Amino acid sequence: xxxxxxxxxxxxxxxxxxxxxxxxxxxxxxxxxxxxxxxxxxxxxxxxxxxxxxxxxxxxxxxxxxxxxxxxxxxxxxxxxxxxxxxxxxxxxxxxxxxxxxxxxxxxxxxxxxxxxxxxxxxxxxxxxxxxxxxxxxxxxxxxxx
Amino acid sequence: xxxxxxxxxxxxxxxxxxxxxxxxxxxxxxxxxxxxxxxxxxxxxxxxxxxxxxxxxxxxxxxxxxxxxxxxxxxxxxxxxxxxxxxxxxxxxxxxxxxxxxxxxxxxxxxxxxxxxxxxxxxxxxxxxxxxxxxxxxxxxxxxxxxxxxxxxxxxxxx
Numbered sequence: 001x002x003x004x005x006x007x008x009x010x011x012x013x014x015x016x017x018x019x020x021x022x023x024x025x026x027x028x029x030x031x032x033x034x035x036x037x038x039x040x041x042x043x044x045x046x047x048x049x050x051x052x053x054x055x056x057x058x059x060x061x062x063x064x065x066x067x068x069x070x071x072x073x074x075x076x077x078x079x080x081x082x083x084x085x086x087x088x089x090x091x092x093x094x095x096x097x098x099x100x101x102x103x104x105x106x107x108x109x110x111x112x113x114x115x116x117x118x119x120x121x122x123x124x125x126x127x128x129x130x131x132x133x134x135x136x137x138x139x140x141x142x143x144x145x146x
Numbered sequence: 147x148x149x150x151x152x153x154x155x156x157x158x159x160x161x162x163x164x165x166x167x168x169x170x171x172x173x174x175x176x177x178x179x180x181x182x183x184x185x186x187x188x189x190x191x192x193x194x195x196x197x198x199x200x201x202x203x204x205x206x207x208x209x210x211x212x213x214x215x216x217x218x219x220x221x222x223x224x225x226x227x228x229x230x231x232x233x234x235x236x237x238x239x240x241x242x243x244x245x246x247x248x249x250x251x252x253x254x255x256x257x258x259x260x261x262x263x264x265x266x267x268x269x270x271x272x273x274x275x276x277x278x279x280x281x282x283x284x285x286x287x288x289x290x291x292x293x294x295x296x297x298x299x300x301x302x303x304x305x
Contacts, residue, residue, distance in 0.1 A: 007300050015296060021162050022169020025200065026193065029170070033192040040189055043177050051173060138162050142155035145147055 002070065009066040016058025017138070023052030024131040031124035038111045041120045045104040048097070048127055056097060060090055082140040089137035093130045100126035153215045160207025161299075165292050167201035168243065168285075175285060178253065182273035185266060187257035194254070198247065205240045209233070227304045232295050239291035242284050249281030 002010075030044030063086065071077050100123040107119030174190055174197070181187045212232065216224045223229070253275035260269055 004301060010300050011297065014300070015293070018162055018165040018296075019169055022166040023173075025166055025196070026170040026173045029193045029196050033189070037186075037189055039186050043173075043190075047173050051169065055169075135159065135162070138159055139155045142158035143147055143151045145151075 002073075006066060006069055009062050009069070011062075012058055013062025013066060014059075016055050016060070016062055017134070019055030020052050020059055021055075021131065021134055021138075023047050023050075023055050024127050024134065027052060028124050028127045028131060031120055031127070034117075034120070036117050041111060041117065042108060045108050045120060045123065048104060048123065049101055052127070053097065053101065056094065060094070063090065080144070081146055082144045085140040085145075086137050089133045089140075093133055093137075096126050096130050096133075100130070150215065150218050153211050153218060156207060157211035157215055160204050160211055161296075163200050163204030164208050164239075165204070165296070167197045167204055168289050168292055170197040170200070171243075171246070171285060172289065175250070175282065178250070178276045181276050182268040182270070183266060184257035184260040184269070184272065187253060187272065187276060188261060191254055194250075201243065205236075205243075209236055212236075222305065228298055228302045231303075232298050235291045235295045235298065239288045239295065242291070243288035246281050246284035246288055249278045249284060250276075252278070 027044045027047035030040050030047060032044075034040035034044060067077070067083070077083055103119050103126065104123030107116035107123060110116030110119060170193070174194055178187060178190060181190075212229075213224060216222045216226070216229050253272060256269070256272045256275050260266075260272065
C-alpha cells in the first residue's frame with residue numbers, strides 16, 4: 001500500500017523512536033543509580049538532552065511527513081485509534097520532555113554549588129513517565145487497535 | 147485485536163528493547179572512554195546491568211515473536227529471503243554485541259580490583275581497558291547489523 005519511496009520516512013520515524021527510548025532508559029537509569037554522584041547525574045541529564053531529544057525530533061519529523069502523505073492515500077487513517085494514541089503520546093511526551101529538560105537543566109546548574117539532586121530526581125521521574133507512554137505508543141503502532 | 151496483531155506488537159516492543167539497549171551501551175561507551183579512576187567506572191555498572199537485562203529480553207523477544215509471526219501470517223514465510231536475512235543479521239548483531247559486552251567487562255573487573263586494593267587514583271591500564279578498540283569495533287558491527295535489520299524489516303526486499 002505504501003510506496004517504497006516513502007519508506008525512508010518510516011525508517012526515520014522508527015529509528016528516531018528507538019533512539020528516544022534508548023536515551024530515556026539511559027537517562028532515567030543513570031539518574032536513578034547516581035545516589036548524589038555529580039558525574040552520574042550529568043550523564044543522566046545529557047542522555048536526555050543529547051540523545052532522547054534528537055531522537056524525539058527525528059521520530060516526530062518522520063511521523064508527520066509520513067502521515068501527511070499516507071492520509072491522502074487512506075483518509076480513514078485520520079480517525080484511526082492507533083494514530084490518535086500516537087499523537088497523544090507524542091504531544092504529551094514533547095511537553096513532559098521539555099519540562100524534564102528544563103528541570104534537569106536547573107539541577108545540573110545547581111550541581112556546581114553542591115545541590116540540584118532533587119531537581120534531577122524530578123527529571124528522572126518525568127523521563128520514566130515519558131518512557132512508559134512511549135512503550136504504550138509502540139504497542140499501539142504494532143497492534144493497531146480499533 | 148487478532149492474535150497476529152498481538153504478535154506484531156510484542157515483536158515491535160522487543161525490537162525497541164533490543165535497539166534501545168544498543169543506544170544505552172553507546173552512551174556508556176562514550177562516557178567510559180574518559181574514565182581512568184575506579185569509582186566512576188564501577189558507578190556505571192548498574193546502568194550496564196540494566197542494559198544487559200534489556201538487551202537479553204529484546205534479543206530473545208525479537209527472534210521468538212518474529213519467527214512466530216512469520217509462521218502465523220499467511221503473507222510471509224520463514225524461508226522468505228528478507229526473513230532469512232533478518233535472522234542472519236540478528237545472529238550477527240546478538241553474537242557480536244555479546245562479545246562487545248565481554249570486552250568492556252574487563253575494565254569493570256580492573257576497576258573493582260583497584261577498589262578492593264584501596265586504590266582510588268588514575269590508572270593507565272584501566273583507561274586502556276575502558277578504551278578497548280576491540281569492544282568498540284564489536285559494538286559498531288553489532289549496531290550496523292541492527293540498523294540493517296530495521297532497513298530489511300521496512301523495505302522487505304523480495305516480499
